[in-house]
Amino acid sequence: MNTPPLPSGAEHADAHPVRLGVLVPLTRPGWVEAGRHLLAGLDLAAREVDDAGGIDGRPLELVVRDTAADPERAAAAVDELAALGVAAVVGEYHSVVARAAATRADALGVPFLCSSAVLDTLTEEPTEWVARLAPAQSHGWRIYADFLLGAGRRRIAVATQPSVYWASGTRILRDHLAAHGGSVLELDANALTPDSLCDALVDHGATALLLLVGHPEPAVPIVRAVRRDRRLAEILIGAPAGQPELAEWLTALGGEGAGIPFLRYLPERLGPLGERVRRELGERLGEAPSFVAFEGWDTVAVMAAVLRSHGTDRAAVAAAWPGVAVEGTRGPIRFSRTPGTGVRQWAWAPVQVVDRDPAEPDRFRVLHAG
Known part of the structure; x- marks a missing residue:
């Protein structure tokens, strides 16, 4: 299924839109x-860009494609978006999917700004075409x-399933x-039932169980089994993937x-910009926005700054990554070469x-910051 483009913000009569490809998981x-x-x-920020005059008077159009957590589908979407003439591709949450998209974008010469995936190596070789906002997995998980x-x-x-990410x-x-x-x-977690997994935890004398598995299955049944096993009353359940x-x-x-600690990518306190965006995202979502929503807003803020200063030529967009200096919802955003990632x-x-x-x-507690 191809999700149709989202309309973005104010009308710009007789102006050809600047198209931005978007990859997001929208179906199971x-x-x-x-x-x-x-x-x-992403959409809130795009509408704000248009309300502020767009990209040199041209509206910013998000051309959305559902990846459904499928790497092949994501790679095919990058091909399609490139053919549609997008200036760049952004988004994605799932790391293995983002890696497939990054690899294809690099091969095609299409700029890709990865919003939320953390797998350290997004491309086999260093590339100038790909940049990322989310911290690398090795940084956050340490x-x-x-x-x-x-x-x-x-x-x-660790209860785990086969995956490069896990x-x-x-x-x-x-x-x-x-x-x-x-x-x-x-x-x-594929070979053990939740009850047999509990037995293994007792036999091992584990003091913590980390859920490196999919949600809701098998994460939810595992949590229920551990919580209801009196032998494991003192064990810590954790979910670093969030x-x-x-x-x-x-x-x-x-x-x-x-009481299940996880990683999220937010500061201790949001500044004025972050607070404003938090309120507006909450109104859109009907619930408190997650860090993933802030990553989406920051993605478009970066792309708008790049497109306004360097134009829509793809090579110019990719060449602009080192000079990015944007105030995001969670702090100043700049890109650098980080060993082990291959991307900006x-x-x-x-x-x-x-x-x-x-x-x-419903209330979150900050247990540790790094």
Whole structure:
């Protein structure tokens, strides 16, 4: 399914629009709620760009394509968007999908600004065509490992599924924890039932279980099983990939989904711009915006600045990454070469370890910042 382009903001009579390709997961098996938040941020910012005069008087048009968490579908969408004449492609939440999009964009010579995916290596070789806002997985997940160590959790089990993203996360955690006397046990969530996974946690003497699995399946059944197993009353459940951030987690698990630390990319306090955007996103979404929605807004803010200063020629857009200096919702955004990523990277968006307060699950508690 191809999602039709979204209208953006004010009317610009007789002006040919500047087209921006957008990749978001809008259907299963993609994380639909994350896609909805990302698109809300992108669209709000695009409408604000148009209200401020567009791109040199031309409207900014978002041409949206649903990736459904499918790498092949994303690569095909980049081909289609390139043929439609977009100035650049932006977006995506799922790391493996973003990598496929980045690889294809690099091959075609289409600028790609990745909004939310964190897998360290988005392209096999360094490229000038790709930039990213989200912090690299190795940066954020090491901060999460420091949180675990500070909480006295050193015998870590990970419930995991086959995926480059989950395997990368496991490796980052194992390397960082091992250097500080910790250990990581991998448990195959596809091979173990939730009850047998609980037995393995008891046998291992795990002090923490990290959910490196899909949502809602099998994450939700695993959380329920662990929460209801009296032998595991003292174990910490964690979800570094951020599943508890979005409201559907709370809908599925209620109070059992609280007290599960996860990573999010927000500062301790938002500035005036961030607060304004937070309010407007909340009105659009009908709920508190996640960090993913802020990533969407910041993406368009960067692209608007680049398009206004360097025009819509694709090579000029890609050449502009090193000179970006944009005030985003979460702080000043600049791109640099970061070892191990191969792309132009914002180093770094603010990182927090947060959970939902067991006494008030709608409220978030900041447990650690890095």
